[in-house]
Amino acid sequence: MKAGPAGEYGPGAPVGSDGALSGAGPLTAFRAPPLVSGEAHVWFARGGDPGRFESLLDAEELARADRFVFPEHRARFVVAHGLLRSLLAAYRDGPPGALRFVEGRYGKPSLADGAGPRFSLSHSEDGIAVALARDADIGVDIERVRAMKDRDDLVARFFSEDEKEAYxxxxxxxxxxxxxxxxxxxxxxxxxxxxxxxxxxxxFTVNAEMPARIGAAEAAPWCLHHLSPGDGFVGALAVGAASVTIRGGRLSCG
Ligand SMILES: CC(C)(COP(=O)(O)OP(=O)(O)OC[C@H]1O[C@@H](n2cnc3c(N)ncnc32)[C@H](O)[C@@H]1OP(=O)(O)O)[C@@H](O)C(=O)NCCC(=O)NCCS
Known part of the structure; x- marks a missing residue:
């Protein structure tokens, strides 16, 4: 991601097959690049000051935030949802506080007015990823790579036979x-x-190698991409399309 002539950040570097999200710019200078059919954009951030984002959230989001027992969990939720609103507003060229969300039957959020873009949010510890697409279904997940005592048990319980064998x-x-x-x-x-x-x-079955692949029964084509956000995080992006060009980068929330 390079600074433009006016010090603005965009359009996001192309994300190659290694999934690396390179370049960094402040959210305050973020200018949403055009999001066209056939592209997905993914933005990664760490940390951020919840005080900067709190006023953007609606009553329901604030009520959810207040249900966290630990202050750092509340702060991370506020920053994640504030960043999501800020990015969506930049792509829609409107105010972040005016956005209204609805949830699908299984909890997937989308914009209430149906005008898009489609999006997916993931947070792990203080890392946040927001992925966006114009007209394709999209899902993003990031995880902080960390030691897990129950890792082999999770594989045995939740992974497909082919995944277990490979792992x-x-x-x-x-x-x-x-x-x-x-x-x-x-x-x-x-x-x-x-x-x-x-x-x-x-x-369904995915692989652990590069490039990422998926075998699933869904009629619609899906493609999977590995993400390397940096700082010890790993991630993946799933897009409901036969192929997609990914652009994105890292943002600092201040
Ligand atoms: C979404 C889910 C797959 C993964 O969540 P996770 O690993 O805890 O966390 P992530 O940060 O990667 O993703 C969470 C975000 O995904 C989104 N999300 C929630 N439900 C979703 C769904 N069904 N499909 C797509 N996205 C969803 C939300 O934006 C959520 O953010 P929020 O909790 O801050 O509002 C899981 O929480 C889920 O299935 N939730 C819905 C059903 C549920 O709550 N079941 C209870 C456990 S069986």
Whole structure:
């Protein structure tokens, strides 16, 4: 992502097959690039001051925020939803506080007026990813790579037979990376189709290698892309289209 002549940030660098999100710019200088059919945009941020975003949230979002027990969890929620609103507003060229959301049957949020863009939000620790598409279903998932004692158990319980076979054939030292790639690819897909965890995770298969691939029964074509947001995060983007060009980058929320 390069600064334009007026110090504005856009249009986002093309995201290659390694999924690297390069370049960085402040959210305050963000100017939404045109989001055309056949493209998906993905923006990644870490941290941010909740005080800057709180006034953008509606009563329902604030009520959800206030249900968190720990202040840092509340702060992360406020920043994630404030960033989502800020980005959507930039793409729509309108005020972030005026956006209204509705939820699908399984919880997938969308814009109430149906005008788009379509979007997906993911947060893990203080990392936030927002993915957007003009007219394709989209799902994004990021995870902070971290030690997990129950990793092998999760694979045994929730992954498909092919995924289990591939994962347990790996030497233990390579399993952590494989787990997070598999997990984020599966989660990006179930978020893309809008079913979330209502879609049994063992009912379809992804791979842990590059490029990312998916085998699922859905009639519509889906493509999966690996994301490397940096800072120890890994992610995946699922788009309901046969092919897609991805652009994006990293934003600092201040
Ligand atoms: C969405 C889901 C797949 C993954 O969530 P996660 O790993 O905890 O967290 P992520 O940060 O990656 O994604 C959460 C975001 O996905 C979005 N989301 C929620 N339900 C979704 C769905 N069915 N499809 C797509 N996106 C969804 C929301 O924007 C949510 O953000 P919010 O919680 O701050 O409002 C999972 O929470 C889910 O299936 N939720 C819906 C059903 C449910 O709550 N089931 C209870 C557990 S069985």
């Amino acid at each position: 347990f054939a790996l030497p233990p030292a390579r399993r952590e990376q494989a787990f997070f790639r598999l997990w984020t690819r599966k989660e990006a897909f179930v978020k893309g189709i809008g079913l979330g965890f209502s879609r049994p995770l063992e009912s």
